[in-house]
Amino acid sequence: MQKEDLVECHKRITPFVHNTPIHTSRLLDRIVDASLFFKCENFQRMGAYKMRGATNAILQLTNEQRKKGVVTHSSGNFAQALSLAAKSLGVKAYIVMPSSAPQVKKDAVKEYSGTIIECEPTLEARKAMADRIQTETGATFIHPSNDLNVIAGQGTACMELLQEHPDLDIVVVPVGGGGLIAGTALAAHYFGENCKVIGGEPFEVDDAYRSLLSGKIESNESTNTIADGLKTQLGDKNFPLIQKYVDRIIRVNEEEIIEAMRLLWERMKIIIEPSSAVAFAAVLREKDIFKNKKVGIIISGGNVDLKNLPF
Amino acid sequence: MQKEDLVECHKRITPFVHNTPIHTSRLLDRIVDASLFFKCENFQRMGAYKMRGATNAILQLTNEQRKKGVVTHSSGNFAQALSLAAKSLGVKAYIVMPSSAPQVKKDAVKEYSGTIIECEPTLEARKAMADRIQTETGATFIHPSNDLNVIAGQGTACMELLQEHPDLDIVVVPVGGGGLIAGTALAAHYFGENCKVIGGEPFEVDDAYRSLLSGKIESNESTNTIADGLKTQLGDKNFPLIQKYVDRIIRVNEEEIIEAMRLLWERMKIIIEPSSAVAFAAVLREKDIFKNKKVGIIISGGNVDLKNLPF
Secondary structure, three states: OOHHHHHHHHHHHHHHOOOOOEEOOHHHHHHHOOEEEEEEHHHOHHHEOHHHHHHHHHHOOOHHHHHHOEEEEOOOHHHHHHHHHHHHOOOOEEEEEEOOOOHHHHHHHHHOOOEEEEEOOOHHHHHHHHHHHHHHHOOEEOOOOOOHHHHHHHHHHHHHHHHHOOOOOEEEEEOOOOHHHHHHHHHHHHHOOOOEEEEEEEHHHOHHHHHHHHOOOOOOOOOOOOOHHHOOOOOOOOHHHHHHHOOEEEEEOHHHHHHHHHHHHHHHOEOOOHHHHHHHHHHHHOHHHHOOOEEEEEEOEOOOOOOOOOO | OOHHHHHHHHHHHHHHOOOOOEEOOHHHHHHHOOEEEEEEHHHOHHHEOHHHHHHHHHHOOOHHHHHHOEEEEOOOHHHHHHHHHHHHOOOOEEEEEEOOOOHHHHHHHHHOOOEEEEEOOOHHHHHHHHHHHHHHHOOEEOOOOOOHHHHHHHHHHHHHHHHHOOOOOEEEEEOOOOHHHHHHHHHHHHHOOOOEEEEEEEHHHOHHHHHHHHOOOOOOOOOOOOOHHHOOOOOOOOHHHHHHHOOEEEEEOHHHHHHHHHHHHHHHOEOOOHHHHHHHHHHHHOHHHHOOOEEEEEEOEOOOOOOOOOO
8 A cells, every 4th residue: 555545545534534633641641751642533433443444445435336335244343433434425334243242332333324234143154144245235345454445544543643743753553453553554654754653452362462473363262351342353454564564562461451541531531442541551561662752642442331341 | 800801811821721622522413403512621630620710819929929828628629720730830739628528539639739638527617727727827718719810710711612613602511619600701701702601500509590599699508419519609709790691500400410421421432520511411401592502511620530430
């Protein structure tokens, strides 16, 4: 992907997404001994950066394709993002979700007018059902993270961060399926001035950390983390970008994630989901790397169940 | 107080406080059928608008007065605000607090280097102790809400709101001790274009509502509300301003406060305290008044105990 592709992507999605605010905190700066710039994608439409990639992917379809709709399998933020992006653009969205998904997540998709198709709670069943929807309806499949249009869209958050603060030394993001970190890495490469990209990942689902070590895409045997947006693994589209442009991945434990989340809630007065706290937890864990640096941190989303908080 | 006094006040405090962001939400606009502009004082330094008034009050002291310090009695946000404002300006702050105040509030004052003096948990004991501190130290007493310098400072939040949106039809604020609503009313009068000011107040502590009816300052026999910042009563400095410039006060019940708070947390992803939710609860209760209007809402603060949420 070229610099021009990202510039075009940003122009394309700008009418449909928010240029989210960048918050700072003297107290958190003091704790880390660095200048921190939090790009608040929790204030993005539907509450997460995924709105960017979903919007770009739909806008890249032909009129013929748009008429037939889009389909994805996700039980998280991408399901809501694709539903809302599709609704905004007058396109039908089919969302394949495991029957075991929490009612609150099903309700969120319905609120944005997504059509839910339930399946058995296995990865195979999800893929099979998504294939069937494609065959039956002609809808275009859009992967939540392993799709170059999605990756470019996610990269626009970092583009906007660098537009306001071009001299960032490092940008830190959470790592799940790899779409955000791959897009961020491209944006930092093309628009930063020697800006490094570092990922934060829970020890409990450290597939990306292990993938960078082994040189092939690794998966997680168990996914026992509070950061429920980060349980997925990398794909063949984003992994090469991550290998090429990401400096390193810092792993954090569950207590560190909860403590970082609590600090951001208490001190910045913003509601962020546990997956978002992983990037800041990485900064807190390895303060020496960030000391005296200008550091961008992408707060990926704010969709939490208020009845089920870890504090 | 003249327009010029507010302009000078804003200039005076600007180096020491944040010009807080104004957030909007399409979804909340749809719910109310109005255009809402939330002035986010929960992102103010120490987490509440009270930082403005405390800073202005200290900046108005002579050098001689500053050397002797300031004193107030408060167990809430004003205690923290005066402590932090004093610290920023190199002034000593004595905070009289009832011995029964929660440890978390004492800790917050200590964090901002305020000197806590405990007293019996009665209003008389608080006043007596504050008098004693003044006599012993020569410190200047600064009232949390019934002080014209404090009132002017609190009004600067509305000034900033009107600088960005000069054509607001209405500004809504919570009513506690009367400092915020009096300052807001002055700012709307001098800087708005026929901008009304409406207060939100819990039924459980509706002293301001009753004061406007009776024409004299009323007090509350009980203070059984979740909006713990609104339990205090009006004073002789702010009441005349409220009588002159405030359009009306809308009372809300406890369920409405909690529901408004939940909506703002879930939809806007911002952490606000229950007292802040009272203004939005008033808008939700009396939607007809606000229909098709441009409405400013001052989110007064975000200091909550995350271990003790009403959801």
